[in-house]
Amino acid sequence: MPNYQPEWIIFSLFIDSTRLYILLPNPFTFIYFTLHFISLSKLGCASDNMQSLYLPSLPTSERPFLIISTIPISSLLLPLLLLLLLLLLVFVLKQWCRRTDKRRLPPGSMGWPYIGETLKLYTEDPKTFFSTRRKRYGDVFKSHILGCPCVMISSPEAAKNVLVNQAHLFKPTYPPSKEKMIGPQALFFHQGNYHLKLKKLIQASFAPSVVKGSVSAIEEIVLNFLPTWENHTLICTLKEMKKYAFEVAIISAFGKNQELEMEGIKHFYQILEKGYNSMPMDFPGTLFNKAMKARKQLNEALTRLIKKRKGNKKLYNEGGLLGILMRAQEQKLNSLSDSQISDNIIGVIFAAHDTTATALTWLLKYLLDNPHILQAVTMEQEGIQCKLVEENRGLTWDDTRRMFLTSRVIQETLRTASILSFTFREAVEDVEFEGYIIPKGWKVLPLFRTIHHSADFFPQPEKFDPSRFEVPTRPHTYMPFGNGLHSCPGNELAKLEMLIFLHHFTTTYRWKVIGEEDGIEYGPFPVPKRGLPIEVRRKKYRV
Numbered sequence: 001m002p003n004y005q006p007e008w009i010i011f012s013l014f015i016d017s018t019r020l021y022i023l024l025p026n027p028f029t030f031i032y033f034t035l036h037f038i039s040l041s042k043l044g045c046a047s048d049n050m051q052s053l054y055l056p057s058l059p060t061s062e063r064p065f066l067i068i069s070t071i072p073i074s075s076l077l078l079p080l081l082l083l084l085l086l087l088l089l090v091f092v093l094k095q096w097c098r099r100t101d102k103r104r105l106p107p108g109s110m111g112w113p114y115i116g117e118t119l120k121l122y123t124e125d126p127k128t129f130f131s132t133r134r135k136r137y138g139d140v141f142k143s144h145i146l147g148c149p150c151v152m153i154s155s156p157e158a159a160k161n162v163l164v165n166q167a168h169l170f171k172p173t174y175p176p177s178k179e180k181m182i183g184p185q186a187l188f189f190h191q192g193n194y195h196l197k198l199k200k201l202i203q204a205s206f207a208p209s210v211v212k213g214s215v216s217a218i219e220e221i222v223l224n225f226l227p228t229w230e231n232h233t234l235i236c237t238l239k240e241m242k243k244y245a246f247e248v249a250i251i252s253a254f255g256k257n258q259e260l261e262m263e264g265i266k267h268f269y270q271i272l273e274k275g276y277n278s279m280p281m282d283f284p285g286t287l288f289n290k291a292m293k294a295r296k297q298l299n300e301a302l303t304r305l306i307k308k309r310k311g312n313k314k315l316y317n318e319g320g321l322l323g324i325l326m327r328a329q330e331q332k333l334n335s336l337s338d339s340q341i342s343d344n345i346i347g348v349i350f351a352a353h354d355t356t357a358t359a360l361t362w363l364l365k366y367l368l369d370n371p372h373i374l375q376a377v378t379m380e381q382e383g384i385q386c387k388l389v390e391e392n393r394g395l396t397w398d399d400t401r402r403m404f405l406t407s408r409v410i411q412e413t414l415r416t417a418s419i420l421s422f423t424f425r426e427a428v429e430d431v432e433f434e435g436y437i438i439p440k441g442w443k444v445l446p447l448f449r450t451i452h453h454s455a456d457f458f459p460q461p462e463k464f465d466p467s468r469f470e471v472p473t474r475p476h477t478y479m480p481f482g483n484g485l486h487s488c489p490g491n492e493l494a495k496l497e498m499l500i501f502l503h504h505f506t507t508t509y510r511w512k513v514i515g516e517e518d519g520i521e522y523g524p525f526p527v528p529k530r531g532l533p534i535e536v537r538r539k540k541y542r543v
Contacts (some may be wrong), residue, residue: 008089109142117145140153150442201325221248222505261301271291274287310351361416378406378506408466410498421526423448513533
């Protein structure tokens, strides 16, 4: 039994190396023993004189405590462990009950532990996955995707609350691997003052006056690009559209002046893009590893280009988004560093070309699936082409404003395909929402595809019907470019490059799909199977 220590007197349990002593104070000797111990302590000899005071060696009447029982320690280990686990479980349940007492989570299923409903999402058609749960649980429901608890919202009002009215409570969120590839200082990873100031600069590069001035440059890309299709018996539409959209993105990012560094930038970016949707396994030889190396080289190439342009002030006015960001840096409007400029250039290229290429691929498919609409679009474009021939000129911004039917076809394509099926946000604090509580840290997914395919807002939603856009849609029911502060700033440029492409493609070429395989692939955007393989033939007679 251990020696007495002053603090032991308030306890009723003592443990030595082998046994547990269960004790109660002896009222006849407790006070005497305490006073005696204190007096010895003052004399400085308590430790020496108390060495011999072991409970078992004292007569019962002289013990300061009554020994109720002694138990071998070895026999207590398992019960003590079980007791600790039980106490821990009670504590966790108590905390959970305390939280759930104060909140009401949306209805829904969290699926299996950790896995959640991820497997169901990726093995089912996402449209089916979301629509079945909406019918079962309502417009707001919970799930568990990619290891994260989520709240799905599928009504325009709820989406508006998350993306517009209460945007400050829901921050953009992306997987860490995506931030590494694009750059952590890119616009769409942030909110607050940094985001607002940066978006203002980026919007300046996509302002109507700037977009108007890019018509001739985009048309030149199309005229150089389309003839290359004639030499192939099989065209992968998605692959070719990515090439076209990438060239347009390069012009919007860097301007018309193509320096020698541009070839290296294009090369490194293409390697980066191949690994963008790969598993984030940073081992030699993996796509992710190659992409991260290319990202570093891309940053170095951009840094060299920035330094070169700083040495040539004439390039500032021809530099697209890069020129705008560099002028802001020079004028100290936002104190942007070179790395911040690089991250945002890469981010804009990513955002500008992948979604646009996917939309163009769906455009060709929907036009083939609806011959009467293709015929009407072709007639509209041939009418504009007649005027261009008469006046011996190329397309202008005003010409694209007269492409009424073609514009509605693009709108309906964006609705039907819903390339941006949903977006990710994260609650920055516990948020009361639609009568429920969304806990801090939970992901929130506005389901654009579900809203776009709701019969409440778009009658016969599965029908491809451009005429539905002859009248304005209900507010916040049509969001192909997102909504609120984080909506796509380059949507007008995207629509312009689609219009210019369709003008020349429909007036010059015929095309047909090769193979009868139909369906949708997801990687990560929904695209026609095999990227829509087509055969292209030049028309014999052209306006």
